[in-house]
Amino acid sequence: MELDERKMTILRAIIQNYLETGEPVGSRTISKYTDLNLSSATIRNEMSDLEEMGYIIQPHTSAGRIPSDKGYRLYVDMLMADKQNEMESLKLQLNAKSERLDSILKEAAKVIAVNTNYASMITAPRYHRHRIKFLQLTQVDPDSLLTVVILEGNIVKNNLIHVDEELSKETMLKLNLMLNTFLQGLDLAEINASVMQKMRNEAGVYSALISDILDVIATSLESEEVEAYTSGSTNIFKYPELNDSAKASTLLSALEEKKELTDLMYQEGDSDRGIQVYIGDESPIEATKDCSVVTATYHIEEGVYGKIGIIGPRRMDYEKVVGTLRNLMEELDSIFRKDK
Amino acid sequence: MELDERKMTILRAIIQNYLETGEPVGSRTISKYTDLNLSSATIRNEMSDLEEMGYIIQPHTSAGRIPSDKGYRLYVDMLMADKQNEMESLKLQLNAKSERLDSILKEAAKVIAVNTNYASMITAPRYHRHRIKFLQLTQVDPDSLLTVVILEGNIVKNNLIHVDEELSKETMLKLNLMLNTFLQGLDLAEINASVMQKMRNEAGVYSALISDILDVIATSLESEEVEAYTSGSTNIFKYPELNDSAKASTLLSALEEKKELTDLMYQEGDSDRGIQVYIGDESPIEATKDCSVVTATYHIEEGVYGKIGIIGPRRMDYEKVVGTLRNLMEELDSIFRKDK
DNA sequence: TATTAGCACTCAGTAATACCGAGTGCTAAC
């Protein structure tokens, strides 16, 4: 059977109607809803075909139809194909100049959640692709050193290290010089055994200290846990199909734990620029089998990026969501460009 | 009417039973449950008295009794009075030495949530009481300076400042010296106009820069938003009395927003060492009117402390919760002592 | 051949009803 023009129109009408109401839609509704001027009986025949083709589902014998995952997929693909779905620009209520990364991200998550009425999540840019731009070791106390690492993209990380003896000014200068000479411009992955060995040799008496320092730097950069912020998680209560305690609970757990969701967001083509949509069972993680998840990527600079995700019911307003995400991506891109 | 020994015993029995089951408890249950050897009829008479006195409530004519807020309050006060409710020590699964403040806190919140089966929340220690221990300004780029502020308690804050021109080594040394001379040992509140004016005078050509720096330091320290971490928020679904979407939603919103809850935790006697219990309507905030909230204080050092809160149903296992909190407080205290 | 009107049928949701049982208050007896 072929999916001709008319069937497409009817399918789209069914989906759009269902997106609005969340109720199964019947033939009579479609007959009035569209400008096809067809009777409900004709629509019924077509719907019967569409069901056979797997695009729609009848929850029970005497009910209307709802879109299947396959139906949503077709709909979303059509949406994504016609690129001109521009939305009115949403303004982030943040003045980026003095704000810090984390508050920008929190704000962005909130804006998304409020705008779409779904739950949102945003991850901080991943660090392990960053190169080290600048290192600094400072004596704070007689028994503690402060290490500051600045990465490209101006991400600052710091740590305190305990030492047994106070170090002289000259030693500090020497260590600082050495750290910068050896490590500047390197990626975490590039700090391998041979670099570390060279540094330890150079450090002489302080080779143990250097080991400690490298250790701390490594763990602080590695920090496998991606920082992530969520917002609007209670929005899920707005959708009756998610609003039962079992579903809500697993979903909220996932939003609280974050780990699984960040994995999902980062999973495909790491440097992907596009927008990814997971509809229901398409999602590889259990917690969102009853939802749809839309993810997008924002860029801070070359090779450094974070992800934004929206989690809502299957009957998500994909058009709006995709528009909003496109928008926010640009907004964030420009904020970070300016900031640089 | 007097609250004699027997009435107390019966009240306690009612409360304990209700804590376990969550169902109204009847006279027959109590008659068997206690070792008073009284018939259900006698218990009924006593219950009738207890109701008149306001300690218990009958949800409807033909139901058993449940504790009123006043009843809980009496029970909790009795609990708190006998100090010897020590719990087995709960071990935090964290090796504090290389861990950073935020992961310790997150872990603590999680431990609490898992141990108690309620939702938990923990705030980072408040900064504005901190004295500045050490300041450092570093040129990172030709056009950006890094400021690092270390506060007593070894809390590190940093920020990048944009500058128009590269500064000479000597200038940097001078500025650093000056910042430390003027600001070391000061509280944020003590950095007043007169100190700032003196510094600007001293700074000469760089007075504008100094203003900028002070500004950034101030806003970064001030950061009115207290950092807070929650855990186990989905535990609330375990209690039928909270498990309806309206209640769950407001509660989860509060846990997500955090602001209101941190206010609650910090509200009474700021330096209070004790444990505070808000039962139902006793709570000043709307979101927790159907819950009980127990808060405690942990200390990092002199005058610097954070809060831990547990949010659960009215029929919370107060004994366990108070024990767990006492325990965690000590655990945290010792971790931070050691760390110092 | 495609469309439509008409009709019998299905089935979730809701309202009405009856029933059960846990629990009470009260009275009279111990």
Next chain:
DNA sequence: GTTAGCACTCGGTATTACTGAGTGCTAATA
């Protein structure tokens, strides 16, 4: 002061009937 007994209350559940939205199919129509 305590207890046994009994009538009464009332939330919860199961049963039943009813309603209405929606379908599939058939026969008539353009």
